[in-house]
Amino acid sequence: MTRISNKDIPGLPGYELGNYADEPWFWHGSSAIDGDVTPFKDAPLDSLYLYRVAGSVTVYVKIAHAEADADWVQIARGGGTITGDLTVTGTVTAGDVSIA
Numbered sequence: 001m002t003r004i005s006n007k008d009i010p011g012l013p014g015y016e017l018g019n020y021a022d023e024p025w026f027w028h029g030s031s032a033i034d035g036d037v038t039p040f041k042d043a044p045l046d047s048l049y050l051y052r053v054a055g056s057v058t059v060y061v062k063i064a065h066a067e068a069d070a071d072w073v074q075i076a077r078g079g080g081t082i083t084g085d086l087t088v089t090g091t092v093t094a095g096d097v098s099i100a
Contacts, residue, residue: 027050028051
């Protein structure tokens with residue numbers, strides 16, 4: 001696991017040498033999120049995890065500290081669902097919208 005923080009990078013605000021266990025972690029791996037198992041349960045809030053499997057990457061952020069899978073939420077990669085009315089200002093080109 002690689003942990004990166006502002007405190008690791010000279011020139012960024014907060015840079016310093018030493019122990020900083022409360023800083024968010026940033027790491028990647030091929031293990032699915034398991035909120036009650038190390039390292040997921042130990043990660044500080046706002047930590048980011050890049051889940052890499054079969055050529056795909058999913059980004060998760062830790063939003064709670066209850067040692068549960070629900071502590072981690074997926075960051076959406078574009079797209080989504082709109083329920084209800086939608087007003088568009090500007091130009092919509094072919095391929096921008098899919099209506100079901």
